[in-house]
Every structure is written in C-alpha cells, then in structure tokens.
Amino acid sequence: MAHLSVLVAEFGEEVPYAGGLDRGFPFRGARVPFLNYQKGIYRARVQSGPAALSIQTSSKSPYDDEILADGFLYAYRAGAIDQPDNRALRVARELQVPLVYFIGTRPGWYKPVFPVYVREDDPVRRVVLVTPGALLGPLDEPEPVPLEEEIERRYAVRQTRVRLHQARFRGRVVPAYSSQCAICRLKELRLLDAAHILGDVMEAGEATVSNGLSLCAIHHRAFDQNLVGVSPDYIVHVSRRLREDEDGPMLHLLKGFHEAPILVPGRRADRPDRGRLDARFAAFLSLST
Ligand SMILES: [Zn+2]
Incomplete structure (x- = not known):
C-alpha cells in the first residue's frame, strides 16, 4: 500500500x-x-x-x-x-x-x-x-x-x-474532444477535465458524453463559477465582469474567447446536448456578473 x-x-x-x-x-x-x-x-x-x-x-x-x-x-x-x-x-x-x-x-x-x-x-x-x-x-x-x-x-x-x-x-468526454479544451484548444491531457453541463455527479447509469464539455482547468473553473458560459448554439460567452476587468495576460486569454465558437466532438451523438446547454446558459445569464 x-x-x-x-x-x-x-x-x-x-x-x-x-x-x-x-x-x-x-x-x-x-x-x-x-x-x-x-x-x-x-x-x-x-x-x-x-x-x-x-x-x-x-x-x-x-x-x-x-x-x-x-x-x-x-x-x-x-x-x-x-x-x-x-x-x-x-x-x-x-x-x-x-x-x-x-x-x-x-x-x-x-x-x-x-x-x-x-x-x-x-x-x-x-x-x-x-x-x-x-x-x-x-x-x-x-x-x-x-x-x-x-x-x-x-x-x-x-x-x-x-x-x-x-x-x-472524464475518460469518455476528453477523448471525444480529441483531448483538447473545447474553449481554448489546449491539448495538455494533465490539465484537461470533463465538466458537467448540468452538474449531477450522482446521475444514474453511464456518464453521458453529451452532458459534458472537455475543458482545461482554468476554463472548467470559470465555467463552474459562471465566469464563462456556453450558449446552445455553441458560442462562448465571457461574463461582463471579466470582460470589463483589465489586468494581465491570463485575463486577456480568458476574455479573448468571448463570442468564439467552441470545439465540438466529431461524433454527432457526443456533441453537447442543446437542451442541457440551454438550461445551464440561463443559469449563467442570471448568475454571472
Ligand atoms: Zn481552456
């Protein structure tokens, strides 16, 4: 042991x-x-x-x-x-x-x-x-x-x-995105997570890839904190607070993806579920500042 x-x-x-x-x-x-x-x-x-x-x-x-x-x-x-x-x-x-x-x-x-x-x-x-x-x-x-x-x-x-x-x-979601962050395309496997669109870690059955997004650690955190959202048409939205802040290169990197399309899996069935994204995006709009 x-x-x-x-x-x-x-x-x-x-x-x-x-x-x-x-x-x-x-x-x-x-x-x-x-x-x-x-x-x-x-x-x-x-x-x-x-x-x-x-x-x-x-x-x-x-x-x-x-x-x-x-x-x-x-x-x-x-x-x-x-x-x-x-x-x-x-x-x-x-x-x-x-x-x-x-x-x-x-x-x-x-x-x-x-x-x-x-x-x-x-x-x-x-x-x-x-x-x-x-x-x-x-x-x-x-x-x-x-x-x-x-x-x-x-x-x-x-x-x-x-x-x-x-x-x-994670083992199913990250490979579906060719091991890249859906937002910034970062390819470092050790920095990639599977984020839940609708977060229910206890959901029954096999984890559905279409309820996930492959995100790097910083984008995962930002997504979970409603600093970054993804609309049902697969577009990245950065919270106003981050967009209006002006501080340093990392922030610039976060802001730079505002209104950019996310990367989606090649397999249609693996792509983020638009209904789930819609529900999650509504929460982002009401909670993000
Ligand atoms: Zn990223």
Whole structure:
C-alpha cells in the first residue's frame, strides 16, 4: 500500500497499468505485481498467507448495481466456490486482511481503492461485500484498519462512487474532444477535465458524453463559477465582469474567447446536448456578473 500510495501521488487518483502499475513493487528481492488484470482475484506467488492481495474489475463492467451504501459487491470467479481464487477471496474475510480493490475507469486505467476488507461472504449468491478501510498512524508507516462505523464506511463509499463517476466521465468526454479544451484548444491531457453541463455527479447509469464539455482547468473553473458560459448554439460567452476587468495576460486569454465558437466532438451523438446547454446558459445569464 505504501508503494501504491507513491504511484497515486505520481499519477493522481487514476493510475495507468502500462508505465505505472506494471512496475509492481519490490518485496524480498523480487518484483511483485500489484494485480492480475485478467483474472480479477489475485494472490501473489511470494505470499505465504492464503488470502488475496488485490481484486480488480475492468472498466467495461457497470458499477452502479455493485456499489451498495456501505460497500462494493464483488462476484466470485466462475467454477467451484473453493477453487483457488475464490478461496483466496473468502479467506480474506476469515483473516480480515486488508486488500486493494482496483476499479477500472477506462481501458488500461484503474482507480485503486485501499485498504478494503471483505466483510461479508455469500456463497449462495457467490458474492462478497467489500468495505473500505483507512490508513491510520504515522505518515511513513500507516496501518490499514477497517472502518467500524457504518457512517464512515458510507461516506467513504459515496466518495469513491463520485470519484469513479468523475473518472469514467472524464475518460469518455476528453477523448471525444480529441483531448483538447473545447474553449481554448489546449491539448495538455494533465490539465484537461470533463465538466458537467448540468452538474449531477450522482446521475444514474453511464456518464453521458453529451452532458459534458472537455475543458482545461482554468476554463472548467470559470465555467463552474459562471465566469464563462456556453450558449446552445455553441458560442462562448465571457461574463461582463471579466470582460470589463483589465489586468494581465491570463485575463486577456480568458476574455479573448468571448463570442468564439467552441470545439465540438466529431461524433454527432457526443456533441453537447442543446437542451442541457440551454438550461445551464440561463443559469449563467442570471448568475454571472
Ligand atoms: Zn481552456
């Protein structure tokens, strides 16, 4: 978990498999993989204990039905309930050892959730309930502990759900715009976000690309703060306050896009939904100063 924390610090909440997780971590002179992206349930060969080290779900699997209020449902592998992988998963509950849950956000990228614990085991439905824990103690040597308070678990699950939604949404919206800011065309992936036109991060089902805009960090913030709006005819509007302010090159850059057209995705179905833009633009007109 310490090595994983380093990767999270390097890449952010989403970590790529290639060039990131595939580095594994050193243990007793060997390099140990973090996960098995093909099998799901993973127990490393160097482990002496019988429990799994990590579990994984791919970015293709829908997550809405699998996230309960205070944990995540995780299905057994096909086959016997005591085949080796299922055994490793079920033993994790008996021993209450901390695991890492790698949730796929887009092909080749994962959001690691750690530590997690297998709290309940249902061999009839062939699922376990995985609940979040916390890393407590000194920064250099924190201990993974289960969250005993239900309210804390619910909070942690809710946070994960929102982050997952954001990550998957971004993973679909930004590429639809060829990884550019719809307003300024900036192409630096690390500065690009997916902004919601109508902001509902808890919306059900798959995040719809047409409810999003690929925006750089500064334009995303400006859009969320109603300093910049986009009308249903795909034109940028800069708030009067910013337009009348005269201070510095950055502001000039913001003002410069007033009445310019936004970039839209090539695929018609991915383009910003005009009805949603209309509702959002009305809010911009009434709230912007
Ligand atoms: Zn921009």
